[in-house]
Amino acid sequence: MSTDLTAEGGHGAVPTGPEVPTAPSPSVSRRDWPLYEVFVRGKRGLNHVHVGSLHAPDDEMAVHAARDLYTRRNEGVSIWVVRAADITASSPDEKDPMFAPSGDKVYRHPTFYDIPENVPHM
Amino acid sequence: MSAPTLDRPAAASPDETALRQQFEATIAADHRIEPRDWMPEGYRKTLVRQIAQHAHSEIIGMQPEGDWLLAAPSLRRKAVLLAKVQDEAGHGMYLYSAAETLGADRADLTDKLIERRQKYSSIFNYPTLTYADVGVIGWLVDGAAICNQVPLCRSSYGPYARAMIRICKEESFHQRQGYELLMTMMRGTDAQRAMVQDAVDRWWWPSLMMFGPPDEESPNSAQSMAWGIKRHGNDELRQRFVDMSVPQAQALGVTLPDPDLTLDEAGGHWRFGAIDWSELQRVISGQGPCNAERIARRRAARDDNAWVTEAASAYAAKHAS
Numbered sequence: 001m002s003t004d005l006t007a008e009g010g011h012g013a014v015p016t017g018p019e020v021p022t023a024p025s026p027s028v029s030r031r032d033w034p035l036y037e038v039f040v041r042g043k044r045g046l047n048h049v050h051v052g053s054l055h056a057p058d059d060e061m062a063v064h065a066a067r068d069l070y071t072r073r074n075e076g077v078s079i080w081v082v083r084a085a086d087i088t089a090s091s092p093d094e095k096d097p098m099f100a101p102s103g104d105k106v107y108r109h110p111t112f113y114d115i116p117e118n119v120p121h122m
Numbered sequence: 123m124s125a126p127t128l129d130r131p132a133a134a135s136p137d138e139t140a141l142r143q144q145f146e147a148t149i150a151a152d153h154r155i156e157p158r159d160w161m162p163e164g165y166r167k168t169l170v171r172q173i174a175q176h177a178h179s180e181i182i183g184m185q186p187e188g189d190w191l192l193a194a195p196s197l198r199r200k201a202v203l204l205a206k207v208q209d210e211a212g213h214g215m216y217l218y219s220a221a222e223t224l225g226a227d228r229a230d231l232t233d234k235l236i237e238r239r240q241k242y243s244s245i246f247n248y249p250t251l252t253y254a255d256v257g258v259i260g261w262l263v264d265g266a267a268i269c270n271q272v273p274l275c276r277s278s279y280g281p282y283a284r285a286m287i288r289i290c291k292e293e294s295f296h297q298r299q300g301y302e303l304l305m306t307m308m309r310g311t312d313a314q315r316a317m318v319q320d321a322v323d324r325w326w327w328p329s330l331m332m333f334g335p336p337d338e339e340s341p342n343s344a345q346s347m348a349w350g351i352k353r354h355g356n357d358e359l360r361q362r363f364v365d366m367s368v369p370q371a372q373a374l375g376v377t378l379p380d381p382d383l384t385l386d387e388a389g390g391h392w393r394f395g396a397i398d399w400s401e402l403q404r405v406i407s408g409q410g411p412c413n414a415e416r417i418a419r420r421r422a423a424r425d426d427n428a429w430v431t432e433a434a435s436a437y438a439a440k441h442a443s
Contacts, residue, residue: 021239022170022226033435035222052219052285055228057431057438069215072208073292089158 035084036062038069040076048080056081149350154280157223165349168342169279170224171240172351177217178235178242182416184210186250187259195253202299203256209296213289220281236421244402245332247410254307254314254321260300262322262329262367268293269363270333278350301370308375315375322371323379330394331402333360361391368392 033055039048051070056062062081070076090098106112115122141160148155155161184207191207194200218228234240245263250256271293274286307314334340334356346352368385371378382395404410 020171020175020241021234022167022174033431051288052216053222054215054219057434058442060441061434061438069212072205072212 033057036066036081037084037087038062038066039080039082040066040070041078042075043077048078051075053084059083149278149348152278152350154283155278156280164345165351166224168346168349168351169282170221170226173217173221173224173282174226174231174234174240175242177214177221177231178240179246180210180214180217181235182242182246182420185416185419186246186248186412187256189250190253190256193253194256199303206260206296206299209292213292216285216288217282220279220285223281232420232424236417236424238408238417241406242416243332244405244410245328246416247405247412248324248328249411251324252317252321254304254317255325257300257303257307257318258321258325260296260298261304261370262325263332264293264296264300265367265370266329266332266363268297269359269366273353273359276350276353301374304374304376318374319376322376326379327397327401328405330360330364330397331399333357333363335399335402364392364394365390 035053036056036059037053038051040051041048054062054065054069056065059081063079066079066081071079102108138160142162145155145159145161145165148159155165187203187210188207191200191203194203218226218231221231222228231240235242250259268290271286271290275283275290277283277286304318307318337343337355337357340356343352343355347355364383368378368383380395382393384393385391386393405413408414
């Protein structure tokens with residue numbers, strides 16, 4: 001075969017060899033619409049959960065687009081959208097100082113404490 | 123201090139060895155790689171190619187069935203087909219969303235599709251000649267897609283795996299509506315049964331080709347397997363699809379167009395005849411029946427509807443001020 005193909009890519013065999021470009025190029029049709037992250041509350045009583053992202057010209061249209069894209073089958077009762085650029089995240093580089101302190105505080109977990117078997121409701 | 127960019131690739135660090143070890147340890151533990159993790163450039167590129175081409179396939183895949191939206195024989199069938207075609211658009215969007223977490227740009231990916239620098243699945247370069255084709259696409263083409271996609275729900279790249287879980291939930295509806303459509307036609311007239319058989323004859327072999335060439339001719343597979351991007355070989359998935367499809371064909375009352383199809387009693391697998399790989403190569407290289415038409419329509423959708431995005435931008439700008 002003259003080109004590399006793979007069945008992966010879900011809907012079937014596609015070329016995946018190095019001749020297929022992957023780097024973004026300056027695009028004539030590039031829109032300046034910001035990227036929004038979408039969060040959906042599956043049902044009452046649950047937290048909003050991140051489900052994906054989309055591009056929209058403003059907040060209101062982002063909600064409408066999120067409704068069509070992420071809740072076609074009653075997947076949610078409430079949607080949040082937030083511009084990706086407005087999210088502050090911990091970075092991988094911060095992983096140790098950010099999360100290490102909780103690692104040695106085992107006394108924060110109930111299993112740290114030995115209670116005799118015959119003590120009920122504990 | 124610049125704002126951190128969510129879900130954007132982390133910059134390469136001078137201490138690449140440690141980062142590489144961390145990456146490989148994550149893969150070895152069968153944990154997921156997330157967007158801001160360091161990853162080898164080859165891993166990122168392989169994923170962008172695969173996810174982009176999967177997304178393109180979903181988007182182009184709207185066309186063959188979309189051709190029957192106005193001609194579907196009842197309001198019920200129109201509503202079902204419309205929901206399915208809308209799902210394909212949604213699947214494309216989930217996947218472009220995943221590709222963007224790797225640093226790709228959605229509009230740029232569409233441009234690359236239209237310029238034919240990135241491909242989509244060859245299966246969508248075949249025409250839907252009769253309404254039975256709609257049923258056969260749901261049964262066989264979506265059935266083959268499910269075989270490919272279910273293992274991708276465990277892909278090592280988190281956003282891709284999560285998109286696939288969402289997609290797989292919806293594909294089940296696609297396959298069942300197709301099979302039910304065919305069952306209804308098989309209970310109809312001789313002409314309708316002949317129409318179903320004709321559609322099966324045309325789509326069976328291209329469906330088998332959807333799994334790609336034999337493993338020994340897929341040089342990149344080993345690396346994709348090692349990275350956990352790919353979970354099963356092409357031949358294994360193809361065999362799984364054939365084993366699932368034969369009893370479904372029997373229940374439907376159609377004949378699969380392969381005189382060599384026989385049950386290997388010992389192994390419990392259905393053995394099938396030789397696949398004409400020159401056809402796949404021909405269709406992928408642009409010589410399929412509908413390649414030009416598919417791209418032309420995608421280009422028209424981008425260009426003719428540009429005014430809609432411009433109007434939305436203008437509306438947003440007006441209301442922001």
